Amino acid sequence: MNQSVSRPLSVLLTQVLLIAPVFTSAIAIPTEVSLCLSATPPNRCLIVPTLTALLIQVLVLIISLITFWGLQTRKHYGKWLAVSFLIGIGIAAIAQTNSFSMIYQFITQGKPFPAPPYACWDQQDLLSPVSYSCGYDSYGGLVLRIISDALPALIFGFLAMRILYSSAAKQFFHRS
Numbered sequence: 001m002n003q004s005v006s007r008p009l010s011v012l013l014t015q016v017l018l019i020a021p022v023f024t025s026a027i028a029i030p031t032e033v034s035l036c037l038s039a040t041p042p043n044r045c046l047i048v049p050t051l052t053a054l055l056i057q058v059l060v061l062i063i064s065l066i067t068f069w070g071l072q073t074r075k076h077y078g079k080w081l082a083v084s085f086l087i088g089i090g091i092a093a094i095a096q097t098n099s100f101s102m103i104y105q106f107i108t109q110g111k112p113f114p115a116p117p118y119a120c121w122d123q124q125d126l127l128s129p130v131s132y133s134c135g136y137d138s139y140g141g142l143v144l145r146i147i148s149d150a151l152p153a154l155i156f157g158f159l160a161m162r163i164l165y166s167s168a169a170k171q172f173f174h175r176s
Contacts, residue, residue, distance in 0.1 A: 005175045010162035011071055014082045018068045025061035029054065056093070079173050083160045095147035099142070113142065117133035 031052050067085055070078015094100050105111040116138045136142040163169050 004029070005168075008162070008166060008168040008172050010141040010159055010166060010169060011082075011172060012023045013159060014086060014163060015068055017070050018064050018071075018082070018085065021060050021064045025057050025064070029057050029061065032057070074173055074175065076173060079163060079169070083163055086160035086163070087158045090153035090160070093153040093156065094150060099149045103146070116141070163165075 032050070036050060036054075063081065064085075067078055067081040070076075070084055072078070084104055102113060106113060136145055
């Protein structure tokens with residue numbers, strides 16, 4: 001392996017982002033197993049949602065480790081898994097915003113945006129039954145809110161594009 005090409009910042013930042021699921025899964029999996037085994041009726045372990053959550057955590061841990069190792073060893077599969085990981089995080093970040101829910105309902109159901117000033121609303125989503133969010137005082141405020149909600153996801157997308165198309169990343173993965 002030729003070490004003359006240094007690790008690009010986009011690859012380094014992606015590796016740092018990959019460490020978070022590894023640490024959370026490394027803590028969550030033993031905790032879930034210990035809670036499962038120490039339950040008063042031990043049958044709690046065998047219910048499908050508990051097993052599914054545990055399987056998803058193990059899968060995220062394995063994929064994160066494979067992606068991290070692929071980036072560390074300059075493998076092309078690591079690059080593509082990292083890009084998929086970053087795009088998935090970006091899509092999840094956009095999907096969890098309240099403004100996306102309003103835009104989605106506007107496009108699919110024809111539900112108009114509430115007229116300003118709009119103080120607060122309740123939102124149903126997959127992770128929590130009800131989330132309470134405060135709104136906007138003008139349509140300009142709504143546009144700013146949409147942009148501020150999308151900005152973190154766009155940063156992940158920008159990072160993915162840098163891994164794919166930057167000359168430093170191309171040189172980094174070419175030198176394997």
